[in-house]
Amino acid sequence: GVINIGYGISDAIDLENVHALVRYLVLGLVCSVISQFGDLFASRIKRECGIKDFGKVIPGHGGIIDRIDSVMFSLAAVYLAVTFF
Numbered sequence: 001g002v003i004n005i006g007y008g009i010s011d012a013i014d015l016e017n018v019h020a021l022v023r024y025l026v027l028g029l030v031c032s033v034i035s036q037f038g039d040l041f042a043s044r045i046k047r048e049c050g051i052k053d054f055g056k057v058i059p060g061h062g063g064i065i066d067r068i069d070s071v072m073f074s075l076a077a078v079y080l081a082v083t084f085f
Contacts (some may be wrong), residue, residue: 027081031074038073042066 042065046054055063 023085027078030081031077034077035070035074038070041073042069 042054046052053062054065057064058067061067
């Protein structure tokens with residue numbers, strides 16, 4: 001049988017929660033695209049400078065900057081979204 005705890009689906013979904021969910025989904029989509037641009041931007045800088053890696057701290061991974069290049073761009077997008085929206 002069905003256990004009724006006094007709440008229906010209409011009680012769980014209110015308009016404010018739906019708007020917040022949509023904003024988070026859009027922000028996630030935007031950040032996923034922007035993070036790719038951050039990675040491509042860092043690769044372009046390395047190509048222009050004629051280097052393979054930004055450092056030797058993490059061998060085989062391109063250095064610290066290569067680990068956080070996409071995060072730097074996404075962080076800026078999240079900051080702008082939080083500040084202005």
